[in-house]
Amino acid sequence: MNGDLSDIERLILFDMIPPIIPGDEWRKLEAGLRQRVRALNIFIRDVYHDQDIVRAGKIPAEQVYTNAQYRPEMHGVDVPLDVYAHVAGADVVRAGDAGEFYVLEDNLRVPACRTCSKTAR
Numbered sequence: 001m002n003g004d005l006s007d008i009e010r011l012i013l014f015d016m017i018p019p020i021i022p023g024d025e026w027r028k029l030e031a032g033l034r035q036r037v038r039a040l041n042i043f044i045r046d047v048y049h050d051q052d053i054v055r056a057g058k059i060p061a062e063q064v065y066t067n068a069q070y071r072p073e074m075h076g077v078d079v080p081l082d083v084y085a086h087v088a089g090a091d092v093v094r095a096g097d098a099g100e101f102y103v104l105e106d107n108l109r110v111p112a113c114r115t116c117s118k119t120a121r
Contacts, residue, residue: 029092029101037088040106044084048074086111
């Protein structure tokens with residue numbers, strides 16, 4: 001073997017029965033996830049409007065403007081209720097001695113439409 005592990009299958013283990021989260025913990029997790037989705041929508045709005053995050057140097061401009069998912073035609077377009085991502089899924093794990101929740105990854109989606117998919121290609 002030459003150190004190339006690209007063809008090795010990696011199994012992702014998961015429980016067949018999802019863990020039960022007590023109500024008080026769920027309410028805290030839910031509030032945090034709601035806040036996170038609001039923040040992500042605010043971020044997307046900023047990218048397509050004021051671009052404060054780019055001007056402040058928090059995210060390099062080339063990382064935004066050369067991204068395949070960036071839609072320059074959306075610059076300045078207002079969307080209802082400032083909701084850009086209509087579906088959000090967060091990969092959450094429990095870790096640490098205190099059993100804290102951590103978000104590993106956010107997955108955002110928007111509804112597909114015939115008109116939109118023509119411009120997205």
